[in-house]
Amino acid sequence: MTLPADLHRPAYGTATLADVLPSVASCLGVGGPDPLGLTDVLRGARRVAVLLVDGLGADLVRAHPDLAPTLTALAGPLGDLQAPCPSTTPVSLTSLGTGLPPGSHGVLGFVTDVPGQDRALTHTQWTDDPDPATWQARPTVFQQLAAADVPAAVVGPYAYAGSGLTRAAYRGARYAPAVSPGDLAAALGQALTAHDRALVYGYHAELDLTGHVRGVDSPSWRQQLAHVDLMVAQVLDGLPDDAALLVTADHGMLDVPADTRVDVDATPALGAGVRLLAGEPRARYVHAVDGAAGDVLAAWRAELGDRAWVVGRDEAIASGVFGPVDDDLAARIGDVVALARGTWAVTATQQEKVPSMLAAYHGSLTATELAIPLLVARGSAL
Structure with a gap:
């Protein structure tokens, strides 16, 4: 099946968001192959933080180097990765957490039909119906890490603790609620220093919300990007010498006239x-x-x-x-x-x-919606 020239099939297994945590786990000595080839990038790191900024498309970062000097200065040794299809948050977060494409984990859209029940499920408003363990039955990378005695923590918005999407995408990790960007930066640092080997994942939501409401070509969005850059700088200030930070996103975004x-x-x-x-x-x-x-x-x-x-x-x-x-x-x-x-x-x-x-909006398969960064910072001892 050939797609139109302006739409692209995500490169599952080699260069998508779903490949990030399997590669990190492999570099921490857990699991199988390293699909992204992060072995050299993360060599020596015993603690890894992965920060996902919702809506931080790679094209958008490149368009505003003056507003995001910290992000712009980070290394991007692998080039852009791709979001899954549809390029939307619930799908992407579940692909990240499970290391699987959407067709395998089953969170297949922002809103999907619940077959046989004549109703829809909005994944961002999901609690416990359907049961998250049944609706998304695949094990997560966090569970694989826990089984190997590698602590895993998720730092995310207070409102999402215990949600259906959190339980589907992140089960196996300790959830540390954050109430602000500063709290997120501090909590990431605290979680990294709590163990001598660990994976810590952080999620930041406000850039995406600002883009949806005001547009990505707006003063509001640009100001929010500058706040994101400051948050990343704060995370770097607290990065242990033997740790690494990866910054990525779940999708890009474009204005729709x-x-x-x-x-x-x-x-x-x-x-x-x-x-x-x-x-x-x-x-x-x-x-x-x-x-x-x-x-x-x-x-x-x-x-x-x-x-x-x-x-x-x-x-x-x-x-x-x-x-x-x-x-x-x-x-x-x-x-x-x-x-x-x-x-x-x-x-x-x-x-x-x-x-x-x-x-x-986002959700489709244009290059701007699919392209997400994978930016890397390494502690001073690495």
């Missing part, structure tokens, strides 16, 4: 035969009523044309964009998959009022 939006709720052809509209504006899953999947696919293709890559579920799976898809997870993908091209987005101004009002 008003004239490149298609509103499902104002386009009758896109609503006909649809049981459930899932996904998000740049990565849509469309679930059809019984017997209507072919008609829905034809209507979405005709209406969107070259504004999106529109395929049926089987075609999407065969393309490899999700990695290998387990048979029991396939139904979570829509009968129709629509991945936006250019700056287009498929909003739903009545069904999804707040998401449809945002300034910037």
Whole structure:
């Protein structure tokens, strides 16, 4: 299955976010191969911190070296990595935590159908239904580290402690709630120094939120990037001599103008035969009523044309964009998959009022959405 020239299949197993923690674990003496080839980069490190900044796309960092001098000065020995598909936070965080592509771990979108229950699951609002241990049944890299007696800690927002997504992506790690960027920087340092061998993972959310609400070409976003850079500098100030810091992201982001939006709720052809509209504006899953999947696919293709890559579920799976898809997870993908091209987005101004009002989005497979940094700093003894 050939994708349009402007969309790209993530390079699972060699250069994606899913490959980061398996490589780190390998360098700490746990697990199998080192898919990213971090052995030389992390040689001698007994403690490794991985900081993921939500929405810190590689293209965005490169566009603002003056606002992010600390990030710009860090080494990027492997070049850019890629987000998984869809390029959205719940999918990416679960790929990071499990070391697996989405088709294997089953968190396949921001919002997905719960097969057989005629309802949707918004992964960022998930608590315990469905059971996280069942919905995402694969072991995490944190569990592998714990089994090998290598302490693992996650430092993340206080509000996410115990959430369904936290339990699905990070189980096996001790969760240390943080209440601010300064608290995150301090807690990362404290967790690193608590053991002589450890993996510490930190997650920062505010840059992504600012981008969504104000746009990535806004003074607000640029100011927030400068705050992120300061936080990274603070983490580096507390980095032990025998530790290393990796900074990465879950996806990039792009502004979507008003004239490149298609509103499902104002386009009758896109609503006909649809049981459930899932996904998000740049990565849509469309679930059809019984017997209507072919008609829905034809209507979405005709209406969107070259504004999106529109395929049926089987075609999407065969393309490899999700990695290998387990048979029991396939139904979570829509009968129709629509991945936006250019700056287009498929909003739903009545069904999804707040998401449809945002300034910037991600989720599709353009280079800007997929490209994420992997920046490295090493302690003075390494």
